Amino acid sequence: MHEKCGVVGIALEDRDAARPLYYSLYALQHRGQESAGIVTHDGFQQHSHVEMGLVGDAFAPGDLESLNGSNGIGHVRYPTAGSVNTCCAQPFSVSFKSGSLGLSHNGNLVNADEIGDELADLGHAFTSDGDTEVIAHDLARNLLEEDLVRAVKRTMERIHGSYSLTIMHDETVMGVRDPQGNRPLVIGELEDGYVITSESAAIDTLDGELIRDVRPGELVVLHDDGTGYDTYQLIEQENTAHCFFEHVYFARPDSTIDGNLVYEVRRELGRKLWEESGVESDVVLPVPDSGRAFASGYAEAAQDDGSDIEFAEGLMKNRYVGRTFIMPTQDERERAVRLKLNPIRSTIEGKKVTIIDDSIVRGTTSNQLVQLLKDAGAEEVNVRIGAPPIIAPCYMGIDMASRDELIAGDQPVEEICEEIGADSLSYLSIDAIAATLDSSRADLCLGCVTGEYPYDIEGEETDRDVHRPEISGQPSPADD
Ligand code: SF4
The missing domain is CATH 3.60.20.10 (Aminohydrolase, N-terminal nucleophile (Ntn) domain)
Structure with missing residues (x-):
């Protein structure tokens, strides 16, 4: 994105x-x-x-x-x-x-x-x-x-x-x-x-x-x-349509948007992610940079619940590599992930790992990340995402991907989990986002996660049978 x-x-x-x-x-x-x-x-x-x-x-x-x-x-x-x-x-x-x-x-x-x-x-x-x-x-x-x-x-x-x-x-x-x-x-x-x-x-x-x-x-x-x-x-x-992704991904964590400091929102979303779908593991790692606040909130909530899970940095980012999605072809995008992130073996080897990211768009990064962590010796890789599945494009100014490029566009969470090779995968619910932003669902734009937009979009069916993600709060294990 x-x-x-x-x-x-x-x-x-x-x-x-x-x-x-x-x-x-x-x-x-x-x-x-x-x-x-x-x-x-x-x-x-x-x-x-x-x-x-x-x-x-x-x-x-x-x-x-x-x-x-x-x-x-x-x-x-x-x-x-x-x-x-x-x-x-x-x-x-x-x-x-x-x-x-x-x-x-x-x-x-x-x-x-x-x-x-x-x-x-x-x-x-x-x-x-x-x-x-x-x-x-x-x-x-x-x-x-x-x-x-x-x-x-x-x-x-x-x-x-x-x-x-x-x-x-x-x-x-x-x-x-x-x-x-x-x-x-x-x-x-x-x-x-x-x-x-x-x-x-x-x-x-x-x-x-x-x-x-x-x-x-x-x-x-x-x-x-x-x-x-x-x-x-x-x-x-009557209603607003604030883009919730500003808080999840786009805005700087040190910015305050619609009365909420973005960093605190991301930490609270991380806490809710643990409450909805926490999984016991040895270590929780953020996907840098925007996964960091989510992971710290997730680890804090886990520790409050008596978990021994440890928060650690396990992925080092090369700051000089361009953004993943600027790469025009799938092959170039895959290579860019390898260029961009490198694992720190000592925090990963022989451990059950949970990685926290802000979103999954095409799935390329997640797939590569899981593989990186497994190659670095992770015993288990659980993926937790601080937003609901992106099932539809954005028409409000975000360059996201076309519908058929979105990994969640036409498949349920279990299949995505299998495709990215994770041991379990879970997303945050829309209700958790709305509660954290102290907003009703009706006052948020949720177009990319529901397929229902705040404006009439030419060429978009408003009453179509979109794939609705099932967000039960429970992780979806991959079929081994
Ligand atoms: S569809 Fe709405 S919530 Fe999604 S990125 Fe676009 S403006 Fe933000």
Whole structure:
């Protein structure tokens, strides 16, 4: 799975915003590695620098100095819609009759084609096939007829799907979260200004204070002089659809999302994993990095129950190998797992081992891991997963895999256990996720684990006979 994108917007009292924006993008790098960009406004004109690559590669010495202005927005991108080239890199900028617009988008619209076609019929010319440009053109059009707040509201009423946006109209910086709050977005206070960004870790990096989450359907407009902000609840919806995978995998553990510190959520999910499907073994090992908090919670709950299970690091990660799923072919993906992880034999040899991971997508990593541990002398390998089985693709901006690539797409847990070669396999239940997030199921997006999405998805049957995972809380032993 790939994280989606990261967005940021900053308004400062009396210094250029480029450098704090650049530091924020570093803090958000885990949310997108394909391109990075910053657009600022100095009160007269926009300045833009957008390049392919990691933040450290996209900006050369001197680039920040040319980005004048105390207000600006930034973006790191992993492509979820649109082609992989610079024309889709963001922030997206456009000049029109009533000024300039810059837009950074995290999410995915489900009706972008429809709106794009209508705008094209009205004479709008598009330079990319991404959905962010559709939002920019629609907003630019509304700004010709309406004031800022009403124009944003009209665009929000038109676009469907997931979006957290930072927008700059001339020098005014704004943040918008979609009416179901699918994507995270937070407001923070800096010593000399305000920031709106995807994750609170970016605010910490700037020595700022998290104020709160932007509410679903809310518009936050930062004052141009960096001294405050105004909020407008533009759309109210009964239920939210927060992406639970932000807590399980995507977000940084040191970020607070919708009131929950991600690290603590993962530890609690680990505790619940023990309560639902704990298995006695000698040692519990995290799959680095995101399995670590789950494994520590799992081990703690086991020890509270009187188990002698020991928490240990048994897999060393090579930090310099790219993400597993960037590899385009199955063969390359398999090799990448071997390159990425190496076992520490002394914590594994002759032991009954439980490994904790955050999720299984195609099953390639799990299969390789089990084999690695067995080759390193593990007597038994039990696999516990801190999320329910992923049975369906994501249409809300996560690059997951197609349905037929998902290992849980068409087979029950017992068969997956056998396929990955584990001695037992168990996933966490949806109820455990909802309880940990102190949320009802109705307020979470669970599309990838239930096949039921918070939006109508063209081409998706809403009433189809999807394979429903059986989550009994009991592990599923492999058929030997
Ligand atoms: S389908 Fe899954 S990954 Fe996508 S937004 Fe919903 S919960 Fe998140």
